[in-house]
């Protein structure tokens with residue numbers, strides 16, 4: 251079954267994640283093969299020429315494409331019911347390509363202010379160096395997106411739920427404004443996971459992932475994915491990736507490809523665990539605030555009910571006493587380990603103000619809602635009771 255199979259579209263998502271994109275070699279292997287090769291040989295000089303002219307189907311060079319990488323791309327495209335996908339070396343390479351590929355000096359970008367640190371760096375610091383202006387808006391304020399549009403606006407970029415504040419943006423409403431403005435809407439879907447949110451169906455033009463997170467889900471490899479229409483993916487995205495070169499290693503692509511097969515099971519269990527932990531935290535006296543996409547108390551609960559089919563695996567909470575109290579809690583955790591990664595089978599905890607969001611001034615952090623007492627918790631596959639017991643003894647130190 252390949253991504254282009256019409257039959258694939260009719261299958262349930264779980265089935266597509268196991269079978270779609272598979273290309274068997276002449277050996278008929280059960281599990282997808284790892285093609286650890288930089289390049290390919292041709293039967294003749296004529297065939298080589300035809301391959302370079304895109305007249306002969308097949309592979310040329312691993313910076314452009316590779317059979318294992320193509321299987322990952324085909325599987326992900328089929329899962330998202332999208333026409334095409336490209337895999338990249340990291341999530342940031344996917345974000346950079348999706349945002350920068352169509353831009354020229356003199357263009358303008360509108361982005362939500364609550365972005366992962368490196369994503370905000372691209373918009374706020376990197377693009378202006380090349381003559382591209384950017385406006386950061388409160389992503390939850392739909393009027394702010396409309397007001398930010400200029401005649402030269404080419405790209406809208408948002409992340410929902412956001413890292414680490416779990417702020418949720420109405421994708422459909424922003425997509426309508428982007429469309430009217432003739433701008434491309436890029437959605438970073440890392441926190442929602444492809445299982446719980448389908449931005450393309452809500453009007454986004456491109457969806458990007460750090461596959462490093464839930465897709466690998468076991469802390470092994472870095473990777474990124476850009477998903478969307480054939481026109482965009484095989485247009486400026488492909489050109490940007492091919493010429494600038496952030497190709498994913500075939501080995502990493504193979505790990506991601508196999509990891510997709512178990513993604514629904516892992517995410518369902520992690521989300522179930524996250525719900526138990528978030529409910530417990532919300533009932534505990536110590537945290538001054540608990541933000542979780544599965545809670546009715548979430549500020550954008552109404553949008554979540556419309557656009558997400560699950561709560562994500564992340565929890566943000568605040569402890570009174572700022573950084574000192576947060577550090578006491580982190581240092582007291584035994585099972586839950588301190589790490590800036592997320593989406594892993596192992597539960598991980600981090601203090602965003604001094605790590606992922608450290609480079610921002612206190613004022614910018616405050617504007618983004620990242621307080622000194624805020625803690626981000628990524629829930630894994632352990633038994634929920636063990637996680638709660640770990641947090642209980644750690645909260646006692648706060």
Ligand SMILES: Cc1ncc(COP(=O)(O)O)c(C=O)c1O
Pocket residue numbers: 340341342343345366368369409413438440441459460461462463472473474
């Ligand atoms: C929301 C979000 N987008 C993008 C990235 C970048 O991904 P990578 O680290 O794979 O480059 C991250 C990484 O933490 C992230 O959390």
